[in-house]
Amino acid sequence: MVVVGAGPVGLTAALLLARRGLPVQVLERRSAPYGQPRAVHLDDEALRALADAGVAQGFLALSRPMRGLRLLDGSHRVLAEFARASSSGPHGWPQGSMFSQPDLEELLLAAVRREPLVELHTGCELVGLARDGGVTLDVLDRASGARSRVRAAAVLGCDGANSTVRRLVGARMRDLGRPDRWLVADLRSAQPLPLWPGVHQVCDPHRAATAMPVSGDRYRFEFRLLPGETREDVVARLPALLAPYGAADAEVERVAEYVYRAQVADRWRSGRVLLAGDAAHLTPPFIGQGLGLGLRDVHQLAWKLAAVLAGTAAERLLDTHQAEREPHARAMVRLALLLGRLMTGGGRGAAVLRRAVLAGVRRVPAVARFATDSRTPPLRRGPLVVRRGRAGRRLAGSLLPRAAVVLDGRTVPVDDVLGPGTARLRLLLPGRLAVRPAGGGEVEVADADGGLSGWLRGAGAVAVVVRPDRIVLSAS
Structure with a gap:
């Protein structure tokens, strides 16, 4: 069994498969971990995957509970607040947790190195793939230029938004919405910044923004780029943009331009080659589900792969991967798009309407529960979901x-x-x-x-x- 990609989804997949007795090779094109912050939020449903991979307690030690959501206007006045209780949710953990992705990757890498059934090969780039009963992979050693062939009973592509596996099997991403350009700034501050311990969403039609404490001394700030505006334009204004949060003097660890995309792959399986994580779907960040969707993918796929490869289940069991996961991912991507538009879209008129609507709905308990509940939609009816x-x-x-x-x-x-x-x-x-x-x-x-x-x-x-x-x- 080969997993392509050693990000959090790929490493979790390798641990889940190994715990079911499968020897796994992980191929990663980078020679060392990327080391920069990316994902920062995980809900308690997705944490079930980390628990079955044996790293949930380690994750809780490096993360902190996410306390809810505040919606602010352009002057940073509170439009609505949806707070979470600090107690655990139905799975025994906080319903949302904030963390730094490099910390999670270090935790997963340590677990992989302890697992005798997993071999991690870094600096190895997948350049070719043939399906011939099993799967034959052509692999390039990026340091030496040498090529080798790897035989695998199955391949799981967890190699991200620009997935080589997806390209080699001829799958394509399909757009669910327009891309959106944002500047993301990751900060560190020795002194705690004066931020409420949840996510702040600035619903400003001129400059939508998001601010949140992450974990330890880390913070994240995101600012929408205006049409025609460059990364450099906003970086030059960054101290002024950070000042309302008391963060003008904090250390800027990283600044990057991101294009938030809403996409789902048209095909998640070609024989025994399957896609998961960002290789299969991309979502805007407004509901914090980017990594969570990928962990759900591999958690719901690992046992199926193990059963098929052990000969205890028919090959058609793998058909349920896309049949179950694509509608769920598509629903979550569409929800992120919708909430993003409701919170940040429109012009001045939309901002006035938003204030009026939120003044009413924040007093409705059902709305507050919806805003803080970590539950995601159930899987659709199928061979493994019987709704009678x-x-x-x-x-x-x-x-x-x-x-x-x-x-x-x-x-x-x-x-x-x-x-x-x-x-x-x-x-x-x-x-x-x-x-x-x-x-x-x-x-x-x-x-x-x-x-x-x-x-x-x-x-x-x-x-x-x-x-x-x-x-x-x-x-x-």
Whole structure:
């Protein structure tokens, strides 16, 4: 098995596959980690992938909870505030976490180096690919210029927005919206900046902006580039743009121009070559789902690949990768586009309307819950998502809460009891559950905080079948 790309998605994929017994080679064209900040937010649903890869606790140590969203006008007056409680969400973690991508990559690289089934090859560029029963890769050593061939049972392309794997299999990106140019500035400050500990979105039709504390002494500021404006134009004005946040004197670690794109690949699979992460989809950052979508891709694909390569599942199981993940990714990209337009689009008239609307909706509890809830839409109905009956319609395709249960006197996440395969969970009594892991006997556990019992009863369910990726296959 070969994974192309050693970013967070590719490294997580390698760890997930290795934990299912597959030897994995990771090919990375860079000779050393990129080392610059990029992704800064991850939600608790996507953190399930890091948990199954064995690095969730390490991630929590290097991240901090994201406390919500503030919408500001052009004069930085608060239009609306949607705050998150500091307590954990349904999966036992903060619903949103802020982090620096180099810290996460260092954590994942350390885990990969400890994993005997994973080999990491850096400075190796994929230049050719042939599908001939398995897959043959032509690989260029960028230091020596030497070429070699690598045979693989399957290939997973996690090689980013300019994916070589995507190009070699003839897949194309399809636009869902117009590109948007922004300047991103990553700062460090020895003294804490006077920022609220959530994301600030400046809804200014003249100069939309985003500001947020990241982790430790790091901060991120983003400013939309105006038509005809260059990166240099805005860099020259950066101290003045940062001044309202008290950040004019902070150390600028990096400044980069980004083109935020809304795209989804037309084809995610060619035989045993598959795409994931930015190779398959690109999203504007307004709902913080760029990395999270990629981690969901590999979390929901790793067990399928392992089953097919082990011969315990038919090849057609891989057809469910795009069938499940593309509609979900497309929905999240469209939501990011919509919210971006609502928060930052239009002219002066739109700004006046936005203020009037927000004055009302911020007092509606349902709106506040929508703005702070980390849940994403369930997967569509298909071979692995069976929506029958009231319970099935409500729960199938959604993510099982990672609630705590008590087994033999120990409090553990329910994931530890479910095991690595498809499992069944049913309600015995309020606060008592029975879990049947794949290939094992049924065990009885106590619902430590009532989360699972309440979740089942709230949907009118008494039992669920749970896939290896913790997605509910069916409910009754």
